[in-house]
Amino acid sequence: MNNQRGCTVVLGGxxxxxxxxxxxxxxxxxxxxxxxxxxxxxxxxxxxxxxNTTVIRIHSERLQAHVEGxxxxxxxxxxxxxxxxGRVGTGTLIIGEESSLDGGEGVAVPFAAIALEIGRKIYANxxxxxxxxxxxxxxxxxxxxxxxxxxxxxxDEVVRANLLAATRGYDLGVDLRRDKGIDFGLKPAADxxxxxxxxxxxxxxxxxLAGGCNAVFAYPxxxxxxxxxxxxxxxxxxxxxxxxxxxxxxxxxxALGAWYAGGRALVTTSGGGFALMTEGVSLAGMxxxxxxxxxxxxxxxxxxxxxxxxxxxxxxxxxxxxxxFPRIILAPGTIEQCFSFARKAFNLxxxxxxxxxxxxxxxxxxxxxxxxxxxxxxxxxxxxxxETGEGYRRYRLTADGISPRGIPGYGSGSVCVDSxxxxxxxxxxxxxxxxxxxxxxxxxxxxxxxxxxxxDPELTGDPDYSTLIVGWGSTCGVIREALAALAVPGLAFLxxxxxxxxxxxxxxxxxxxxxxxAVENNQAGQFADLLQRxxxxxxxxxxxxxxxxxxxxxxxxxxxxxxx
Amino acid sequence: MKEQTANEFDxxxxxxxxxxxxxxxxxxxxxxxxxxxxLERENLVFVSGIGQAAKAPQYYNVSYFNGLHxxxxxxxxxxxxxxxxxxxxxxxxxxxxxxxxxxHFLHAIRRNPDLTVIVHNNMVYGLTKGQAxxxxxxxxxxxxxxxxxxxxxxNPLALAISLDASFVARVSVxxxxxxxxxxxxxxxxxxxxxxxxxxxCVTFNKVNTLRWFTDNTSExxxxxxxSDRQAAFAMALREDPWPIGVLxxxxxxxxxxxxxxxxxxxxxxxxxxxxxxxxxxTLIGRYR
Numbered sequence: 001m002n003n004q005r006g007c008t009v010v011l012g013g014x015x016x017x018x019x020x021x022x023x024x025x026x027x028x029x030x031x032x033x034x035x036x037x038x039x040x041x042x043x044x045x046x047x048x049x050x051x052n053t054t055v056i057r058i059h060s061e062r063l064q065a066h067v068e069g070x071x072x073x074x075x076x077x078x079x080x081x082x083x084x085x086g087r088v089g090t091g092t093l094i095i096g097e098e099s100s101l102d103g104g105e106g107v108a109v110p111f112a113a114i115a116l117e118i119g120r121k122i123y124a125n126x127x128x129x130x131x132x133x134x135x136x137x138x139x140x141x142x143x144x145x146x147x148x149x150x151x152x153x154x155x156d157e158v159v160r161a162n163l164l165a166a167t168r169g170y171d172l173g174v175d176l177r178r179d180k181g182i183d184f185g186l187k188p189a190a191d192x193x194x195x196x197x198x199x200x201x202x203x204x205x206x207x208x209l210a211g212g213c214n215a216v217f218a219y220p221x222x223x224x225x226x227x228x229x230x231x232x233x234x235x236x237x238x239x240x241x242x243x244x245x246x247x248x249x250x251x252x253x254x255a256l257g258a259w260y261a262g263g264r265a266l267v268t269t270s271g272g273g274f275a276l277m278t279e280g281v282s283l284a285g286m287x288x289x290x291x292x293x294x295x296x297x298x299x300x301x302x303x304x305x306x307x308x309x310x311x312x313x314x315x316x317x318x319x320x321x322x323x324x325f326p327r328i329i330l331a332p333g334t335i336e337q338c339f340s341f342a343r344k345a346f347n348l349x350x351x352x353x354x355x356x357x358x359x360x361x362x363x364x365x366x367x368x369x370x371x372x373x374x375x376x377x378x379x380x381x382x383x384x385x386x387e388t389g390e391g392y393r394r395y396r397l398t399a400d401g402i403s404p405r406g407i408p409g410y411g412s413g414s415v416c417v418d419s420x421x422x423x424x425x426x427x428x429x430x431x432x433x434x435x436x437x438x439x440x441x442x443x444x445x446x447x448x449x450x451x452x453x454x455x456d457p458e459l460t461g462d463p464d465y466s467t468l469i470v471g472w473g474s475t476c477g478v479i480r481e482a483l484a485a486l487a488v489p490g491l492a493f494l495x496x497x498x499x500x501x502x503x504x505x506x507x508x509x510x511x512x513x514x515x516x517x518a519v520e521n522n523q524a525g526q527f528a529d530l531l532q533r534x535x536x537x538x539x540x541x542x543x544x545x546x547x548x549x550x551x552x553x554x555x556x557x558x559x560x561x562x563x564x
Numbered sequence: 565m566k567e568q569t570a571n572e573f574d575x576x577x578x579x580x581x582x583x584x585x586x587x588x589x590x591x592x593x594x595x596x597x598x599x600x601x602x603l604e605r606e607n608l609v610f611v612s613g614i615g616q617a618a619k620a621p622q623y624y625n626v627s628y629f630n631g632l633h634x635x636x637x638x639x640x641x642x643x644x645x646x647x648x649x650x651x652x653x654x655x656x657x658x659x660x661x662x663x664x665x666x667x668h669f670l671h672a673i674r675r676n677p678d679l680t681v682i683v684h685n686n687m688v689y690g691l692t693k694g695q696a697x698x699x700x701x702x703x704x705x706x707x708x709x710x711x712x713x714x715x716x717x718x719n720p721l722a723l724a725i726s727l728d729a730s731f732v733a734r735v736s737v738x739x740x741x742x743x744x745x746x747x748x749x750x751x752x753x754x755x756x757x758x759x760x761x762x763x764x765c766v767t768f769n770k771v772n773t774l775r776w777f778t779d780n781t782s783e784x785x786x787x788x789x790x791s792d793r794q795a796a797f798a799m800a801l802r803e804d805p806w807p808i809g810v811l812x813x814x815x816x817x818x819x820x821x822x823x824x825x826x827x828x829x830x831x832x833x834x835x836x837x838x839x840x841x842x843x844x845x846t847l848i849g850r851y852r
Contacts, residue, residue: 198851210844214834215645234847239826239837241645246671250638253631257642260629261609261650262835265642283632373852378844385835407835408609408627409647418622418630419614428580428622428630 006035006059007184008067009132012084013076016048018125021150022074023054025129029146030058031197031370033138034188038063039368042549045222045306051083058136060187062195064334064369064477068552071184072135074128075100076111093180095131107176114168119161126165133166134173135182143170196373200338200365201226204294204358207342208266209234210374212381213292215241215258215265217251219273222306223362224296227268241265248273252280252291259289260417262385262407264346268294271313272303278320281355285325287417288395288403288443290349290356293317294342297361299548308548309363311473311521317357318500318530324440326447329357329500330455332364333476336371337497341455347382352450353405359499361521363550364474388413393424397438401445447501454503461492468513469493469560470539471520472527475551479519482556488564499527507535517541517563521550572605573598575625581616582690586763586774589737590684591623594655597747598624608651611640613665616691617657617684634664637672637681641820644677647833648821652678653751658685662698662718669720673727673756677820680750680757683720686765687772694768704771720760721800725793725812730755732796732812736762736777739808746810755817762806784809791815 009026013019027037038057044050055070057063068087075081075096081088082102088094094106101108109131115123126147133143147166151159176182198206205227208216218228232242241263245251248269255265269277274295284291295317299310317329328348330341342358349356388406392413396403403424406415416426421436429435461469461483467490471479476495483493494509496502510516510531516539518528525542532539543559545551574595581587598608610621614633621628631639636654644652654661661669661683672679688706689695695708699720703712724732731753735743743761750757762781764774782805789795796812821827826837 193852196848196851202851206844206848209839209847212838214837214839215642217642235825237847238839238843239834241824241826241834243641243645243675243820245638246667249635250668250671253635253638254642254645256631257611257629257639257644258646258834259642260639261643261646262833263642263646264834265646279632280635283635287629287631374848376845377841378848379839379841381838383835383838407647408643409607409650409833410835412606414605414625415627416622416630417628419632420630426628427577428619 005061005185005187006057007071007136007186008069009056009058009072009074010053010070010084011056011074011076012051012053012080014049015043015046015052017076019052019054019076021125022129023056025146025150026056026132027197027368029133029138029143031192031195032142032146034190034192035059035186036062036189036192036370037197037368038065040066040363040550041366043307051079053080053084058186060189062370063481064367065481066363066478066550066552068554072132074132076128078102093182109172115165118165118168123161123165126162127169130166130169131173131176134170135177136184136186137177140167140170192370194373195370197368197370198335199368200335200360201230203335203338204342204360204365205230205234207339208292208346209238210339210378210380211343211346212264212383213266213346214239215255215263216268217243217245217254217265218268219245219248219251221270221273223298223365224269224273224294226365227294231266248276249280252277255291256280256284256287256289259291260407262410264350266292266294268296270296270298271300271316274313274316274320282321282323282325283419284355285321285323285327285443286419288353289417290353292345292349292356292358294358294360296365297359299546305548307362309361309521309550310546310548311361311475312523312546314359314499314526314530317359325354325443326352326450327355327357327500328352328450329359329498331359331473331497331499333473333495333497334371335367335369338364339374341497343380347380348450348453350382350384352446353402354446354450359473361474385410387411388415394426395422395424395439395442397424397442400449401442402449451501451504454501455498456503457506457509458495458497459492459509460495462490463492464490465492465512466490466514467517467564468510468515469517469519470496470510470528470531471518472496472499475519475521478551478553478556481553482560485553485557486561491564496527499530502534506531507537510535510537515541517543517560519543519551519556521545571595571599573624573626575623577623579623580619582767584766585616586686586737586765587617587620587684589740590761590763591620593740593743594620594682594747595624597744597751601748601751603651607649608653609643611636611643611652611654612656613660615657615660617655618660620655634660635668636660637665637668640679641672641675641677644679644821645824646835648678648827648831649833651751653680653682655682656684658683658687658699659689659697662720666698670727673724673729675820676730676756676817678754680759682747682759682761684763685760686763686769688765688769690765690768701771719800720758721811722797724758725797725800728793728814728817729758729812730814730817731757731810733758733810734760734762734806734808736781736808737764738774738778742783742808749810755819780804781806781808784811
């Protein structure tokens with residue numbers, strides 16, 4: 001087995017076949033049993049069919065990283081074992097229908113036959129779920145309770161049949177556990193009950209609300225849409241304007257209109273959709289209207305791999321929009337940071353009147369993990385709107401470049417914003433040296449202030465390092481776990497949660513290393529290029545991955561180890 | 565009460581329009597309407613895109629959002645979403661609204677935010693020096709369409725009626741009293757109101773001149789029922805002469821902002837609302 005204090009369960013099956021149901025119950029019941037959970041998924045771009053897999057790590061410690069190794073593989077249809085290829089090892093226990101085992105070794109369990117005995121074939125998912133729970137030694141009542149909650153609202157008969165199916169599976173799992181002498185060494189951790197269990201998408205949506213988000217505009221695009229639909233669900237209970245707009249150009253312009261009039265709007269999209277927003281980003285820079293942009297990355301160019309992951313849009317976010325203006329790019333590395341950075345993004349946008357990016361990817365937003373609670377006072381809203389008076393100047397020239405932001409409907413002044421170059425009152429101008437230059441200087445002067453508020457890089461590993469790994473965004477967890485597994489002296493990891501503007505301390509960290517290795521989930525090493533340009537450091541070694549999948553711990557251990 | 569002579573909406577600007585431009589006439593009429601309606605200046609916002617017509621808001625003493633070419637409608641919708649108490653008037657040109665912004669035009673009508681949309685329709689691109697606009701008549705020769713315009717012109721009124729726009733009208737600068745009355749009705753109307761304004765471009769459009777508009781338009785007959793959608797559609801297709809007046813009105817369509825749950829019973833703007841820790845903890849608590 002892969003590790004002594006936990007196990008990795010992989011569920012594989014067609015879209016629409018119930019992988020999601022099994023996952024949903026399993027992660028919750030595991031958490032309630034006192035275990036930490038991390039799950040990530042990969043799926044094909046279709047509504048039904050294909051092969052989707054979910055990796056669920058159940059562990060005594062908190063982890064947030066994708067792994068390749070599989071302890072228990074539950075296959076719900078044929079083709080899964082073949083597709084997973086080398087990830088299925090000698091230590092992998094495969095469970096599935098005889099016909100789904102692709103002719104390989106495994107324990108054949110008649111999920112469908114048992115389901116039919118109970119009534120309908122669809123109950124096979126509950127049989128499979130029960131088998132896994134029995135195998136893992138999860139309490140039977142806990143499982144039943146969670147199945148009941150998951151199916152609440154369904155027919156009594158459907159709930160009863162599923163409970164029966166799960167119990168039948170459970171007994172099979174218990175037998176299997178005993179026969180095979182399986183022990184994952186799972187020990188409940190006392191603090192798990194205090195933890196939350198949520199996805200990157202859910203954390204980001206909650207964080208946005210906690211930062212005062214009160215409007216969300218989007219056009220559907222995987223993987224950015226989850227945040228939109230999640231917020232739409234929340235709008236049943238909280239004050240939130242929700243609108244699906246005709247295209248992404250409309251999305252960002254609507255968001256800017258809302259911010260201009262006192263709202264705090266979020267847009268959420270992915271690469272292709274964001275590409276359409278770039279003129280609007282430039283508009284935000286010119287009219288100094290704040291906006292928060294969630295860009296969930298997936299592999300490009302163009303439509304690319306719609307449902308997979310990549311960190312390929314750093315340059316897009318960094319350079320989007322014509323002309324020169326400041327921006328902020330935050331790249332959460334964990335699900336906790338999805339919450340805290342989303343919350344912070346709204347306050348930064350309001351304070352500096354700039355576009356703020358939340359740069360995530362499919363892997364991060366679709367991951368689920370147990371994370372610490374956000375505390376008793378999760379709301380942090382710093383609203384900087386001022387009441388205007390006669391003669392109000394929206395673009396008053398100030399020392400720090402920030403002009404107090406009035407909104408229409410609050411005060412007697414006129415709030416005039418103009419995409420043309422404008423004077424302090426927001427009126428179009430052709431005065432080049434007298435107005436254009438001071439106004440351009442004012443806009444870029446905001447960089448000084450926002451550099452003082454940057455998120456510091458986080459250093460883990462040997463503080464007296466000679467080799468420094470650098471990474472950003474969603475690779476944080478996997479790099480940390482790989483480093484811990486390597487346990488090599490002289491090796492450290494610098495995680496950069498803010499990729500623009502870069503904290504000044506980054507250069508010092510890089511300068512202390514004899515060798516720098518960049519790890520990025522993209523093809524060229526865009527962040528390494530940026531670090532080189534900004535710090536003068538030389539980053540010759542780049543561990544890159546761009547096949548649409550996230551890095552796995554074992555893979556990084558091997559690839560980093562191979563460089564040492 | 566405000567005096568007519570010192571219009572508080574007039575900021576006496578320097579204007580970047582050609583001498584004799586129809587925009588001056590529209591501006592004067594708009595100032596009169598705003599003054600006569602005694603709108604609260606504090607709660608009035610103009611929104612525009614790019615082009616000569618789109619500069620209009622800069623020449624009023626009002627709050628304005630002079631955004632990107634073609635994108636006035638989404639911005640205006642966002643403004644209305646953030647603060648339904650604002651009176652929002654969009655004023656832009658035919659190229660901006662029907663060309664670059666065509667998609668937004670369709671969907672804004674479907675959405676029906678309470679906006680008044682004044683479109684300066686001079687059937688030509690002025691600021692970029694005389695190319696065809698979506699409303700330029702077939703065959704018109706321009707510096708870009710050297711063999712004459714080959715694409716069929718867009719009929720904004722028919723299009724808007726086909727989408728069940730809640731208020732659809734055409735006016736012309738040569739009939740100032742009609743224009744004033746209709747703009748006023750459009751602003752008073754709750755929902756998306758389109759006012760297409762026939763206007764001359766003295767520099768680039770030598771065909772559709774003030775004289776041409778005078779000769780080729782006539783008022784909607786008194787018997788026309790603006791609540792009859794099919795009659796309105798038939799009226800919108802007329803080109804000889806082109807109808808002037810309110811063609812269509814759909815009372816009672818729900819507005820976009822009223823359709824948002826939070827505004828059902830309370831139009832308090834977003835900046836006066838704030839989520840509290842208790843509500844936030846309730847949402848978060850579900851993930852325990």
